[in-house]
Amino acid sequence: DTAVSQTPKYLVTQMGNDKSIKCEQNLGHDTMYWYKQDSKKFLKIMFSYNNKELIINETVPNRFSPKSPDKAHLNLHINSLELGDSAVYFCASMTGVEETQYFGPGTRLLVL
Amino acid sequence: SQQGEEDPQALSIQEGENATMNCSYKTSINNLQWYRQNSGRGLVHLILIRSNEREKHSGRLRVTLDTSKKSSSLLITASRAADTASYFCATDAGSGNTGKLIFGQGTTLQVKP
Numbered sequence: 001d002t003a004v005s006q007t008p009k010y011l012v013t014q015m016g017n018d019k020s021i022k023c024e025q026n027l028g029h030d031t032m033y034w035y036k037q038d039s040k041k042f043l044k045i046m047f048s049y050n051n052k053e054l055i056i057n058e059t060v061p062n063r064f065s066p067k068s069p070d071k072a073h074l075n076l077h078i079n080s081l082e083l084g085d086s087a088v089y090f091c092a093s094m095t096g097v098e099e100t101q102y103f104g105p106g107t108r109l110l111v112l
Numbered sequence: 113s114q115q116g117e118e119d120p121q122a123l124s125i126q127e128g129e130n131a132t133m134n135c136s137y138k139t140s141i142n143n144l145q146w147y148r149q150n151s152g153r154g155l156v157h158l159i160l161i162r163s164n165e166r167e168k169h170s171g172r173l174r175v176t177l178d179t180s181k182k183s184s185s186l187l188i189t190a191s192r193a194a195d196t197a198s199y200f201c202a203t204d205a206g207s208g209n210t211g212k213l214i215f216g217q218g219t220t221l222q223v224k225p
Contacts, residue, residue: 004154031211041198043155043215055210090154094211099143099204101213103154 003027004104006091012110013081020077021107023091031055032074033092033101034066043090049074050096081111118201118216126224131188133219135201136181142204144177145213146186149198158186158199193225 004025013019025032033056034046048056049068063079074091091104119134137144143162147155161168161177161184168175174187188195198220202213 033211041149041218041220043200043218045212045214048210048212050210056212092155096209099211100145100157100160101155101211103147103156105154106152 004091004093004102006089006104006107008107009105010108010110012112014112015081015083017081018077018079019081019109020075021089021091021109023074023076023104025072025091025093025102025104027093027095027102028072029093029095029102030071031094031096032068032071033094034074034076035090035092035103037088037090037106039087047074047076081109083111085109086111118199118219120219121217122220122222124222124224125191127191127193129191129223131191131195131221131223133186133199133221135184135186135216137184137201137203137205137214137216138182139203139205141179144175144184144204145202146173146175146184147200147202147215149200149218151197155200188221191221191223193223195221196223197221 007022031050033048037043046060047066052068065077068074088106090106092101094101145160146158149155159170172189177184198218200218202215
């Protein structure tokens with residue numbers, strides 16, 4: 001009965017590969033987010049979807065493409081992975097009423 | 113530029129002592145939130161304080177907000193070893209209803225038993 005889940009938990013891959021990270025929330029929330037946390041623990045928002053509609057799109061390389069097939073899912077596809085993409089990626093969700101966000105456990109991506 | 117900056121970056125105390133962490137931000141806000149991150153885990157929401165509030169309590173947590181100084185503090189009283197974690201402040205930076213949060217770089221707290 002995990003609230004926000006992400007798969008995979010760990011991802012080790014070679015430079016130049018394409019990979020996807022999946023996120024699902026069972027909280028009935030309307031809004032979902034992707035964040036990137038670097039090695040210094042700095043957490044930066046990347047994208048947000050509200051009911052399958054993109055509402056936040058920060059300055060992120062267009063190698064990163066989010067997809068929301070329904071409001072419970074928000075996936076992140078990364079093309080042509082680079083060394084600098086190594087980080088922990090967090091998915092989060094939020095209702096339209098509360099202003100607090102619920103985070104997934106993170107996906108640790110290491111690009112070699 | 114980064115909205116929230118936290119101070120200190122690292123804090124080490126003995127169990128039972130109080131821990132105070134500070135956060136400064138740059139733009140006007142509707143609210144400020146504090147989150148905790150245990151090692152290797154996701155962030156967990158602790159407390160939200162609105163721009164028209166000055167102080168808020170939740171259990172052993174006390175948060176203050178000074179909008180004139182654009183700063184907030186988180187006080188954890190009677191700390192426990194289980195409080196060992198990183199603590200982040202986050203502001204909405206007046207972003208309307210998108211829920212966009214801007215996080216500080218966090219304070220790493222170690223509570224020694």
